[in-house]
Ligand SMILES: Nc1ncnc2c1ncn2[C@@H]1O[C@H](COP(=O)(O)OP(=O)(O)O)[C@@H](O)[C@H]1O
């Protein structure tokens with residue numbers, strides 16, 4: 285017997301044991317992508333939309349003085365910020381500055397060595413240990429906490445042996461313990477909302493990068509997360525496919541999802557983000573409105589970065 289912990293391998297994107305695949309007809313080339321529909325919809329999720337729940341906490345998601353080290357390298361050197369409900373924070377910064385590490389820590393995929401992470405005011409991922417240092421939580425508890433946080437990775441990370449439908453269903457059956465019938469209903473509806481109603485039976489290898497990334501967003505959304513984290517979701521895409529993924533993210537933002545988006549898409553950051561953060565060498569060095577960030581940044585390192593990317 286393996287000591288299978290629901291959600292743990294899912295969240296880490298490790299392969300899961302093979303299981304019966306959805307028996308939809310396989311029709312390569314069938315259908316076209318449909319327009320994006322409403323994404324936060326209780327009738328799709330079969331339960332109230334968690335992202336819409338009001339909370340007394342000032343921030344939905346908060347990092348307080350988070351430190352993260354890999355060996356001797358301190359990758360996060362005291363990161364503090366908070367995201368209000370419905371806010372979109374864009375995170376920019378040079379390669380290696382710690383952006384992915386920050387998201388992985390927020391998503392509880394990495395332990396932290398200092399500070400704390402809070403979701404709706406409650407500490408998650410660790411508790412106060414000896415000398416005030418964060419102490420890890422049992423894997424089972426982590427898995428439960430992780431499932432409130434949706435994450436979309438740079439490289440889609442779909443299970444290649446599952447169809448689009450299977451990829452979206454698996455968290456519902458494995459983590460949320462929904463019946464296959466209910467999971468299928470929810471997954472089909474959500475794939476429809478991201479414009480993929482006619483591609484549910486396709487395997488990742490049969491989908492474009494943009495379609496795969498929309499499957500990945502649908503997979504995160506069916507879990508009814510309180511917050512969504514995106515790590516450069518369009519940077520692995522051919523340029524002509526970027527727009528279809530940004531369209532889903534813009535719709536999500538419009539509907540009030542709380543989002544942290546690491547991106548190099550300056551247009552998206554300008555138009556959709558409420559705040560733009562600059563990361564450099566493991567620290568947030570600027571946190572400003574898009575106007576101020578792009579037109580009049582306060583830090584010389586931000587100016588230098590913008591000169592290089594704009
Ligand atoms: N698993 C790991 N083990 C060791 N070092 C890592 C690991 N992940 C990231 N790093 C290092 O941490 C730093 C920040 O990486 P990352 O968070 O991926 O930056 P970014 O996403 O901003 O490009 C880099 O120096 C990188 O080499």
Ligand SMILES: [Mg+2]
Nearest residue numbers: 383384385516
């Ligand atoms: Mg990265």
